[in-house]
Amino acid sequence: MPKVVVLPGDGIGQEITPEAIKVLNAVLKDSAVKIEFENHLIGGAAIDEAGKALPDATLEAALAADAVLLGSVGGPKWDTLPAPQRPELGGLLAIRKALTLFANIRPVKMLPMLVEASTLRPEVVQNVDLVVLRELTGGLYFGEKGRTKNPPSAFDTLIYSEEEIRRIVELGFQMARQRRGKLCSVDKANVLESSRFWREITLDVAQKYPEVELTHMYVDNAAMQLVRYPTQFDVIVTENMFGDILTDLASMLMGSIGMISSASLNGKKGLYEPAHGSAPDIAGKNIANPLATILSGALMLRYSFDLEEEAKLIERAVERVLEEGYRTTDLAKPGDKVLGTREMGDAVVAAL
Amino acid sequence: MPKVVVLPGDGIGQEITPEAIKVLNAVLKDSAVKIEFENHLIGGAAIDEAGKALPDATLEAALAADAVLLGSVGGPKWDTLPAPQRPELGGLLAIRKALTLFANIRPVKMLPMLVEASTLRPEVVQNVDLVVLRELTGGLYFGEKGRTKNPPSAFDTLIYSEEEIRRIVELGFQMARQRRGKLCSVDKANVLESSRFWREITLDVAQKYPEVELTHMYVDNAAMQLVRYPTQFDVIVTENMFGDILTDLASMLMGSIGMISSASLNGKKGLYEPAHGSAPDIAGKNIANPLATILSGALMLRYSFDLEEEAKLIERAVERVLEEGYRTTDLAKPGDKVLGTREMGDAVVAAL
Ligand SMILES: CC(C)[C@H](C(=O)O)[C@@H](O)C(=O)O
């Protein structure tokens, strides 16, 4: 039986992951495939109970599992620790790196009933259907960093090897080919050497995919274009730090980051998590939006278990619940029927 | 007589700078202060005529001048040159660095009559009045960059000395104090060492400004918040690369980057330029929007010559012209009176 390691983590992570498992169990009830879920510690919860943000037991279980489902990590309680030990660096970035999850995929697909939740004009965001593909184990996040004394200064390094760029860009072309055939590579080649290298390799990989239309865009312009005319995009591929900014920005087209699921892949294994954080301010109140985690579960069925039909069932169930006017508080407008975290999970199960 | 070096540069830069000078001359007609304007070469135009993007004569004139007014640089014609020789790196970044213009100021103030030009909902963008303060001579743009052979890779370095951070943050507090008293420092301190250093120094500088309310925000969240709830911001201060992205993004709140002026300062001298690029596709057609350059002229009067009243006169004249329904094509909606570049310049002069 395939095994999935579940890492609820901190804050609302504790509340939203059970809802995703509830939905996954429901959709697999009559299926031949059964999945075994096994909970482990990560982040602040792991620091408190096991002394570090990514305990060995968690890492071993994740390495042995078929897939990982993660809630979210971090919170003010651990913000005073030295950075490398904190939930973010010591937990989340550490597990991404340890599992070589080099490709982070965040789909942004506008649902007609969410158009009103966006701060952008309806005519601008309706029909948005794009994917941001973010490099996740290199770039500015993982290059050498440190301090110097004379003069006092601090540095980080944005570094990419040819192979790191090639594998993520390759995936970009493959995804574009399966979608509308458009790939936009985002860089800052007018200033950065790593971006010029990125562009050279992208142009080289492009030769294998003549059917994909490749464009290049500077990151400052890309941020602007996502707000000005987002339907121009199909697949965006970019560096780790740029991707961090652009995925959050793109998620706002949907009105709330509470709807954005994500898959972090390496070809063999996948880690699935909502794009939002641990939201300590609303944790424990049963008001967090579990839909991004539920939709991350759908991505898990699609990418890790090849269960396209079951993935679609979950996605349609989520749409149906929204169509019926149910919302969590982050998405609610006057007149909507507001549900709590658990009730939203139940509603999705009922809609399946 | 104070001297201003004018660098029209490339593309629409050649069309918009004359309009700004026309307006500056008009507003100073009855003033005691007269300004002498002296044209010099920069960017692609300089490569073509003088063999390099920042000729010695230009740099010497800029160093000797009281202020610099720049159009824009770059274009496809020079994109095949090695990057360090191109108009952007060899011209624009080189003059910013040579004049130590460490502080780039871009005001984003919503005008009631432009609310309709924004892709964001009117209730989200009306009353936006913020300034992005971008560090301009350090960070990821200017650290060591290069390639390595084994394995093939490329890198850039994000490096800041304490002094570089201190002087820009200091300016941020001063600006916030003169405005609504709120400073938001944007970083990625959960991942980057340079950001943690930035935050430490910011906290230290903050002790001198107890009357300013300081907040910290991660750059991915800041991109999101600018679209979700932009009126929460007063002054934003941030690193060079983050500022590049956030200023362009913030400019979209106004519907067009064609309205965003900028001042690059070092305490003594200022360089003033529109935030937009050289737009080669529309160059030479008399359709470019000269307002960002005209408004940059107003910033020049304010910051370099302490002519607050004359600066306000220009800003009010621009508002009046827009109020009367005149627009350049980038801002036009059905029913607007569309003006060409020169005609817009004339309209502002008439409104003075
Ligand atoms: C928590 C943080 C380290 C993380 C990142 O920057 O990668 C988050 O913003 C994300 O996008 O998953």
Ligand SMILES: CC(C)[C@H](C(=O)O)[C@@H](O)C(=O)O
């Ligand atoms: C042209 C380019 C090098 C420049 C920059 O990135 O600084 C531009 O985008 C700007 O913001 O002034």
